[in-house]
Amino acid sequence: MQAPNGVLWQGELDGGVQVALTIFPRAGTERVEGTARYDSMLAAAPRQLDGQLTAQRRLSLRERDDVQAPAEYPEPRAGARFEGTVSADGLSATGQWMSIDGTRRQTLTLTRKAVYRERTVKVAGARLTERFPETGRPRLDALIASLRDSGCGEGEHECRSGIELMRLDGGAVSLLRTTWRYNGGAHGSLDFVGGTWRRDTAESASAASAAPARSVYTPVRLADLLQPGEACLQKLNDELQVELKRQGAAEPERGALDVQALRDTRTPFTLYRGGLVMHYAPYAVGPFAQGAYQVAVPFARLGSCARPAATGRDKSPETNEKEQT
Template identity: 30%
Template sequence: MRPLAILLVLGLVGCSTADAPAGPSTPPPAPETAMPSTVAERPSVTPTTVETDSITVDDPARRLVVDIAVPVVSSAYAGTDRVNERLYETANAGWTEMAPLEPLAADASEWERYEFSGGYEVELADGPLVSVVLALYAYTGGAHGNTSFAPQTFDLETGRALGLEDMIQTTPAALGALRDAVESALVTEMASRYGDTEAQAREMLWLGDLTASTETFDGRMTLGADSLQVHFAPYAVAPYAAGTFRIPVAYADLDGHLGPVAARLTDR
């Protein structure tokens, strides 16, 4: 079936019988055009989109306030419902693990309160692939709160959560190339933020913790359209005051080292 005809049929299926627009019993013929040669160029009949739900709580007895945006994926792929369950479970677990279960004592310190806010950023929503990073700011008393990240990448066809090995090969050479690229970008970013030289930036960063290992990168990466995104929360590679870091590493800079899913993104 030609692309225009596919879109017309889908549009009619989406309408109820009462709401369907009047028109000819058969669609007009589509112009004779060549079918696009690659999957990436073909018209998408099952677009993947991401909308927003929320988790909100206001419980004065526990001095608890929660306001978290949760991504909700919409697509025709079979694993979409499972993916949305996983996204909600992850966002919900981020604050429930730290919140008090019972009302606070009447003489509890004024500093003892629990405030959680969060959102997300869509890094990729392309056909059966969706990659988002959940961010949570948590205050549970003390001088300041802290931010944490939960990168989430899924195959919507199966509902499977993709792991580090899908994005980057876990060989010493591949992890070393990734580490070197991330270190260079961190130094450049730190120097840019504070107007320092790269030598001074290196002194402020905790680069000794940035090793070429699966432990360093597992649970920190998302897929982008043309790059891996590596996410560092406060304290991960620098003092709290330095803030968070989102480091892109172009697929082209990791040629020959990418995992199978990331490698397919470069073939489009």
């Protein structure tokens, strides 16, 4: 089994705001780095984190203010930091979540929801490096496995694939796979693949059974999030293109979706509790030099075109029951 390479922590701040921290160690040091996501806040662009995890299990994290592009944050927001202690079993961390200057603070308990593993293998002469989360829940880990790369593409010398848990709560799980591919050209290419499932509970077939209800995951497509019809597809495309223009994409019109993209379960979108995020790879809406784009579309902006019942967004946070195998 591959050694753990990182951890996904989740907790809830005052007002029911979920915070998700994905933390990776820097090899050979006590330093760590990663990202912070806050529910609907900053959904398309997570805050970057730096910090330290000591041998005494002291965890210190700080948002990296100097790299937050203003264009990605139309609403001003102060940075934050965390000071706490990881439990002896490594399954939780408790401490203070506070403003950078320490004037505003609250107690925050984080629960470990997944570990990240990494491996490098040779497949058909190409070097594949992949990083993926593992939750210890068989059905959920099977969804993650369904997005893992089995190898590089034809003619590729090297590829690096990473799967990130973008949303994990009682209503849904949303994954994004990012793959860098190199075939000997001037630079590699980057592509995104998404996967989102609604989490339901299936009752035992026998009413007298004492077995717990089990989780059932149903694929969610963009078509499941929109009311049918050309008008609602156009509404979504209008929101996407307005935001792409605001972010400076050279060809925002290329970000428009068609009916096929709505029906494809691997279209690169992910969910947060307030809406959806579309992920555009380099070249998708402009030249390679402009890089990738992420566009958040709140469900509220879609109005009557949104179908919230398909998202499971009213079921949070994630429950801690074990899956029935």
